[in-house]
Amino acid sequence: MGLKPIHGGCQCGTVRYTITAPPREVLHCHCSLCRKAHGALFASFGDYPATALTIDCGSASLADFQSSPGIHRLFCPSCGCQLFNRIDKWSDRVFVVLGTLDAGENPGHAPTDERHIFWDSRVSWYDTGDDLRKDTGYGD
Ligand SMILES: [Zn+2]
Numbered sequence: 001m002g003l004k005p006i007h008g009g010c011q012c013g014t015v016r017y018t019i020t021a022p023p024r025e026v027l028h029c030h031c032s033l034c035r036k037a038h039g040a041l042f043a044s045f046g047d048y049p050a051t052a053l054t055i056d057c058g059s060a061s062l063a064d065f066q067s068s069p070g071i072h073r074l075f076c077p078s079c080g081c082q083l084f085n086r087i088d089k090w091s092d093r094v095f096v097v098l099g100t101l102d103a104g105e106n107p108g109h110a111p112t113d114e115r116h117i118f119w120d121s122r123v124s125w126y127d128t129g130d131d132l133r134k135d136t137g138y139g140d
């Protein structure tokens, strides 16, 4: 699958990356771990093939926090930016934090391949106001 390369990186510029294949889907995760890790009401990820991601610089700098056994949250220790989730049981995939894409970049997904997950864990006081599918837990 061809895709015009997509670029992104952390806030301070230590970590830069390129993506060269489209994601299976885009996930907006409302779980409490994502909310705490990102300091946000939910976190948005592209579920990409691991082979689609090239870390152009800063790979050795990435810090790895396991929020649950086997779930690695990779972030830049200089600026605190969350960049990638790697999940041991899905080692052929990488979840890229879409807020780190450069301005003007698009994740490259089909509009139908986008949903909310862990919708049951969302905060009660904010409505995302969209028609996307909303799954309890990870869904299927
Ligand atoms: Zn940084």
Ligand SMILES: [Zn+2]
Pocket (backbone or CB within 6 Å): 029, 030, 031, 032, 033, 034, 035, 043, 118
């Ligand atoms: Zn989550």
